[in-house]
Amino acid sequence: MNTAILPGSTLLAELRPEARNAPESGIVEVVNHGRLKPGLIPLWVGEGDLSTPSFIADAAARSLAAGETFYTWQRGIPELREALARYHQRLYGRAFSPESFYVTGSGMQSVQIAVRMIAGPGDEILIPTPAWPNFGAAVGVSGAATVCVPMDYTQGRFTLDLDRLAKAITPRTRGILVNSPSNPTGWTATKAEQEALLALSRKHGIWLVADEIYGRFVYDGSERASSFHDIMEAEDRVIFVQTFSKNWAMTGWRIGWIEVPVAFGQIVENLIQYSTSGSPVFVQRGAIAALDEGEGFVAEQIARAAEGRRIVFEGLKATNRVTLSAPVGAFYQFFSVDGREDSRKLALDLVDSANVGLAPGTAFGPGGETGLRLCFARNSADLVEAVARLQKALATL
Amino acid sequence: MNTAILPGSTLLAELRPEARNAPESGIVEVVNHGRLKPGLIPLWVGEGDLSTPSFIADAAARSLAAGETFYTWQRGIPELREALARYHQRLYGRAFSPESFYVTGSGMQSVQIAVRMIAGPGDEILIPTPAWPNFGAAVGVSGAATVCVPMDYTQGRFTLDLDRLAKAITPRTRGILVNSPSNPTGWTATKAEQEALLALSRKHGIWLVADEIYGRFVYDGSERASSFHDIMEAEDRVIFVQTFSKNWAMTGWRIGWIEVPVAFGQIVENLIQYSTSGSPVFVQRGAIAALDEGEGFVAEQIARAAEGRRIVFEGLKATNRVTLSAPVGAFYQFFSVDGREDSRKLALDLVDSANVGLAPGTAFGPGGETGLRLCFARNSADLVEAVARLQKALATL
Numbered sequence: 106m107n108t109a110i111l112p113g114s115t116l117l118a119e120l121r122p123e124a125r126n127a128p129e130s131g132i133v134e135v136v137n138h139g140r141l142k143p144g145l146i147p148l149w150v151g152e153g154d155l156s157t158p159s160f161i162a163d164a165a166a167r168s169l170a171a172g173e174t175f176y177t178w179q180r181g182i183p184e185l186r187e188a189l190a191r192y193h194q195r196l197y198g199r200a201f202s203p204e205s206f207y208v209t210g211s212g213m214q215s216v217q218i219a220v221r222m223i224a225g226p227g228d229e230i231l232i233p234t235p236a237w238p239n240f241g242a243a244v245g246v247s248g249a250a251t252v253c254v255p256m257d258y259t260q261g262r263f264t265l266d267l268d269r270l271a272k273a274i275t276p277r278t279r280g281i282l283v284n285s286p287s288n289p290t291g292w293t294a295t296k297a298e299q300e301a302l303l304a305l306s307r308k309h310g311i312w313l314v315a316d317e318i319y320g321r322f323v324y325d326g327s328e329r330a331s332s333f334h335d336i337m338e339a340e341d342r343v344i345f346v347q348t349f350s351k352n353w354a355m356t357g358w359r360i361g362w363i364e365v366p367v368a369f370g371q372i373v374e375n376l377i378q379y380s381t382s383g384s385p386v387f388v389q390r391g392a393i394a395a396l397d398e399g400e401g402f403v404a405e406q407i408a409r410a411a412e413g414r415r416i417v418f419e420g421l422k423a424t425n426r427v428t429l430s431a432p433v434g435a436f437y438q439f440f441s442v443d444g445r446e447d448s449r450k451l452a453l454d455l456v457d458s459a460n461v462g463l464a465p466g467t468a469f470g471p472g473g474e475t476g477l478r479l480c481f482a483r484n485s486a487d488l489v490e491a492v493a494r495l496q497k498a499l500a501t502l
Numbered sequence: 503m504n505t506a507i508l509p510g511s512t513l514l515a516e517l518r519p520e521a522r523n524a525p526e527s528g529i530v531e532v533v534n535h536g537r538l539k540p541g542l543i544p545l546w547v548g549e550g551d552l553s554t555p556s557f558i559a560d561a562a563a564r565s566l567a568a569g570e571t572f573y574t575w576q577r578g579i580p581e582l583r584e585a586l587a588r589y590h591q592r593l594y595g596r597a598f599s600p601e602s603f604y605v606t607g608s609g610m611q612s613v614q615i616a617v618r619m620i621a622g623p624g625d626e627i628l629i630p631t632p633a634w635p636n637f638g639a640a641v642g643v644s645g646a647a648t649v650c651v652p653m654d655y656t657q658g659r660f661t662l663d664l665d666r667l668a669k670a671i672t673p674r675t676r677g678i679l680v681n682s683p684s685n686p687t688g689w690t691a692t693k694a695e696q697e698a699l700l701a702l703s704r705k706h707g708i709w710l711v712a713d714e715i716y717g718r719f720v721y722d723g724s725e726r727a728s729s730f731h732d733i734m735e736a737e738d739r740v741i742f743v744q745t746f747s748k749n750w751a752m753t754g755w756r757i758g759w760i761e762v763p764v765a766f767g768q769i770v771e772n773l774i775q776y777s778t779s780g781s782p783v784f785v786q787r788g789a790i791a792a793l794d795e796g797e798g799f800v801a802e803q804i805a806r807a808a809e810g811r812r813i814v815f816e817g818l819k820a821t822n823r824v825t826l827s828a829p830v831g832a833f834y835q836f837f838s839v840d841g842r843e844d845s846r847k848l849a850l851d852l853v854d855s856a857n858v859g860l861a862p863g864t865a866f867g868p869g870g871e872t873g874l875r876l877c878f879a880r881n882s883a884d885l886v887e888a889v890a891r892l893q894k895a896l897a898t899l
Contacts, residue, residue: 111763111764112736112763113736113737113766116737116739116765116766117765119709120766120769123618124769124773125769129768150573156569156570157569162571166563166566169554169562170559170563173754174554174559175549175553175753176549176754210607211778211779213776214777217777221521222517223517223518224518226623226645242772243777246776248622248623310516339510340509342513356571356573357570357572357782358571359780365510366508366509367510368510368514369514372514372517375525375526376521376643378639379636380611380614380777381607381608381756382608382610382756383756385754385755385756385785387754
């Protein structure tokens with residue numbers, strides 16, 4: 106769109122640079138290129154193909170019908186914060202206080218609040234990349250600077266270079282964003298890596314913003330990925346950002362949570378107050394149902410993703426045109442096509458030639474520019490067809 | 503709560519000052535004092551006593567049942583943006599483009615995005631006060647400074663002192679927040695006052711953030727209050743922040759909109775992307791029903807508020823203990839009790855002695871510290887009883 110002729114275009118230059126320079130998502134260009142193509146199989150965003158299960162939707166509908174349509178606690182209703190404490194107790198095997206949990210209007214808002222608490226103009230946040238682009242963008246909007254620390258990418262496998270990360274720490278560094286299991290790479294921190302990151306946090310007095318939202322999606326038979334919850338003390342500088350989107354197929358509900366030291370409660374509540382002023386009660390009722398009754402659905406989602414992972418990994422490997430490794434966690438296959446280094450152009454080409462939508466590695470920052478991200482949280486039939494199309498397209502590209 | 507002994511309390515000092523210093527709402531102290539009192543009539547928050555009408559709730563429930571639970575347009579679904587354009591066309595009698603409207607997660611988020619676009623560290627925003635405290639708090643969180651410009655308060659009537667406002671403009675000033683009709687004062691800008699404000703905006707190149715969310719609540723028989731929409735040109739520096747909360751009894755839904763020059767679209771979309779990443783489709787379906795089918799309900803709400811205004815104004819006036827004027831717009835009665843200047847203490851006292859919850863003027867910034875705010879968007883029976891209790895209490899205070 107040519108904005109030069111639109112009403113208000115002469116005023117654009119007056120806006121704050123943090124707002125003006127907030128980048129457009131690098132995935133959106135490809136989505137816009139293929140959005141209207143008939144039959145396209147969309148594997149470009151981080152979302153499955155199942156709608157929210159009815160036991161969750163029904164809980165919200167009952168609340169609406171009961172007239173729960175008024176203002177409520179800014180920090181979330183007590184019943185949901187208690188359900189979060191119960192869920193964490195089951196998952197991590199120790200007691201949690203409801204006072205650690207604050208309901209937000211998405212995992213994204215949790216990231217925004219976390220960044221807002223620890224960083225502003227003059228500060229730096231380290232992000233191992235490739236990474237979800239919204240992390241860096243949220244840092245930019247806050248006025249702080251993102252310092253990308255590329256992961257090591259060898260033979261299609263990403264590893265965290267702890268020395269490189271430690272060397273990137275300066276007196277301006279206020280935190281490290283740790284996304285494990287990782288979107289887009291599937292990298293999943295080992296306990297030893299988490300201990301090393303926690304040691305960096307303690308040594309330098311810097312924060313860990315822990316995004317463990319894919320923590321249930323691991324494929325080695327264990328119940329969950331290793332978590333900072335397993336190794337941290339109450340006084341450690343760890344803020345968890347979380348969402349209901351992935352485990353419970355609630356991407357469209359816009360509800361998440363943030364977990365902080367109990368002493369931070371009033372600050373988080375104020376930041377919620379002055380950004381969205383809380384979440385709808387009826388949406389929170391759905392979230393309670395998800396936590397308390399959702400384990401069967403989560404297990405089904407993980408089994409489905411495991412099958413999707415197998416189909417995609419084996420199918421792409423069979424082309425002999427790609428470099429990849431099976432992801433340890435999350436629900437994305439990251440891969441590079443040999444001889445095709447421009448992932449933006451490649452993603453656009455594959456929309457045209459294969460009618461499959463993938464996200465270009467260029468969207469995720471330094472370290473993965475040559476790769477593509479494929480979301481396999483989808484039914485097997487679609488994935489089998491998508492892989493067949495990609496095999497055919499890659500044979501001629 | 504004594505935070506000194508809570509986990510993480512030693513880390514509080516490490517947080518950003520903009521986050522740490524975000525104030526707790528001054529209304530909350532009084533609410534917490536009276537929240538659990540049996541029989542208390544709560545007139546302290548800006549919310550009516552009607553739950554959302556069923557034609558709105560049902561539209562949301564149908565969408566949920568149909569599985570509309572996926573990610574959607576960051577700027578809002580096209581159907582809602584078109585409904586907003588239709589609504590504006592009906593109300594203001596001229597054409598509007600859907601491209602002017604962006605769906606947000608509340609009027610509060612609209613304010614946050616507006617502030618984020620125009621102000622940051624080193625900038626100043628002027629706010630005529632008394633004012634809704636969240637305006638100034640949102641400015642503070644952005645790192646900019648709020649400059650309060652007290653309105654003139656004589657014989658219980660507030661007027662905007664345009665000279666004082668003009669004199670408060672400095673080279674750092676980036677905008678003026680104009681809330682008309684005003685919460686908490688009921689002041690409603692005349693067309694001449696709006697023209698003067700627009701002239702200041704043009705002369706100094708500063709923004710008007712227009713909060714006209716109570717624009718339908720006027721009591722002189724006209725359909726709506728005067729609006730900047732009536733006098734502005736496409737190239738003027740006006741951003742409208744809006745909500746579904748008040749007109750359609752949707753406070754708990756957390757949905758609003760922001761109206762900006764069309765050329766700002768991508769910037770607003772990016773700021774939504776990096777704060778909450780959009781609003782639920784099912785909530786947006788409710789909002790469409792509100793706009794397209796809600797005029798009867800809005801009329802009912804306004805008639806109810808008009809009756810509430812009459813009950814409260816006449817009842818309080820009869821005490822001969824108060825100074826007040828009937829509000830021109832919005833649904834609050836602001837009044838001072840003669841001889842009682844400490845409104846914080848008075849509000850706490852009235853919880854105890856009258857079992858009526860009011861908001862203290864101290865919560866709204868300079869200019870109204872001696873007053874109290876009473877929300878009359880409520881059924882007549884409650885208001886008659888509340889006024890009777892206040893009459894009795896004021897006779898002995």
